């Protein structure tokens with residue numbers, strides 16, 4: 001979560017005042033506007049006798065290559081027969097990534113707040129690092145040739161100590177043959193010296209020192225510019241800045257880091273049945289949690305969440321709030337309202353707002369009915385409402401799409417981040433679409449990670465998702481067996 005990103009404008013939107021008031025409602029919160037009201041008769045109206053199917057997919061509009069839409073028809077309804085979605089999660093992700101471009105706007109960021117941000121320009125150092133030949137040990141800076149000379153019976157070489165070099169105060173004079181300088185870690189090695197003998201190999205006798213070390217040029221000496229040369233820098237554009245990077249950038253003199261501005265995301269959930277956590281749900285209602293998950297995860301991924309809200313299944317309100325979100329955000333992420341029911345209005349309303357539909361339904365479980373469209377350069381990702389479907393949708397699609405828009409170049413972040421582990425649960429099959437099973441991950445005795453399934457009842461079971469730290473992937477048309485190496489998606 002960014003200190004500089006500001007807090008999202010959390011708010012529940014005001015629906016039309018035509019139902020009854022819900023519980024004590026969000027009016028108790030200073031930042032909410034009006035009590036949430038319900039659409040009357042919602043319970044009866046939730047049947048799936050959709051009046052607008054034959055889906056924009058299947059029709060000429062999506063299939064016509066002349067319109068530049070090359071996406072395979074995600075679903076088709078022909079003569080009443082339903083064909084399951086064919087597009088695989090990885091194909092769908094490739095299409096989504098193709099559709100979006102990095103924002104590319106660079107802004108300065110104070111070094112202290114730059115961890116997690118994406119480098120927008122290649123920073124260069126104004127100094128060599130180290131800026132001088134540096135002692136890597138406490139001991140004596142010597143001319144290594146002197147250690148090849150005569151030795152005492154005990155095998156030690158004797159040199160005269162002519163001075164001291166400490167960090168911040170170099171030794172300024174010459175070091176002649178047979179002489180050495182006492183030196184400390186981090187101090188400048190005198191030009192005449194090429195080796196540092198550790199103090200553990202020395203015995204001081206007045207102004208002399210007995211050294212029991214072999215000649216070894218360059219030992220414990222780091223050459224000037226060995227780490228970074230002035231005018232150069234180790235980091236490329238598109239790197240996600242780590243905390244260690246801050247230490248490097250500080251050494252390079254980069255007090256203000258050129259970073260890409262954060263992606264602004266609007267998060268909206270839809271559904272008449274949804275009430276906020278502080279309301280007492282009425283009949284047929286549930287408290288919604290998706291916006292809290294989505295907003296916090298997106299902030300954790302270093303995006304700027306500019307809007308969070310809930311909109312009832314009402315076309316006019318959806319138009320109003322989706323329209324406003326499209327104006328203020330770089331990306332709009334919604335949940336709910338993307339399956340086949342009469343009140344699944346999300347895709348329809350976005351289309352009315354000029355969002356070009358690109359994809360609807362992917363052969364993945366959970367998360368099948370994901371809706372994706374573009375208005376200009378603004379992507380819209382309509383995730384399904386079931387909480388675990390929203391989790392998969394975010395990790396599989398939203399995360400890499402936003403990473404690309406943020407300017408990330410790292411292939412792992414732009415991909416599915418699939419890992420390998422050993423499945424310990426029972427045999428699981430996925431005949432119609434890839435399945436993703438919530439599980440925990442721990443280190444196995446043989447070093448291979450062990451995946452253990454958690455209790456899970458399907459895509460509405462958010463408790464199952466909270467128990468999990470990963471999703472084990474059952475390939476479409478295949479199965480996973482106990483003891484087998486399988487792919488998994490980390491959730492953290």
Ligand SMILES: Nc1nc2c(c(=O)[nH]1)N[C@H]1C(S)=C(S)[C@@H](COP(=O)(O)OP(=O)(O)OC[C@H]3O[C@@H](n4cnc5c(N)ncnc54)[C@H](O)[C@@H]3O)O[C@H]1N2
Pocket residue numbers: 048269270271273274286287288289290291335336337338339340341344366367368369383384385386387389459460
């Ligand atoms: N006839 C068909 N019905 C359904 C299909 C289908 O292909 N044909 N797909 C099913 C699948 S798979 C999923 S997943 C769901 C997704 O439905 P929607 O995206 O339209 O989501 P809703 O109906 O609005 O909600 C589903 C479920 O999730 C609850 N929900 C919604 N928002 C939230 C929230 N913010 N926090 C917590 N829970 C939320 C909502 O109350 C529903 O219970 O459709 C299947 N149906």
Ligand code: MOO
Pocket residue numbers: 364365366367368369384386389459460
């Ligand atoms: O694909 Mo839905 O996501 O069953 O749960």
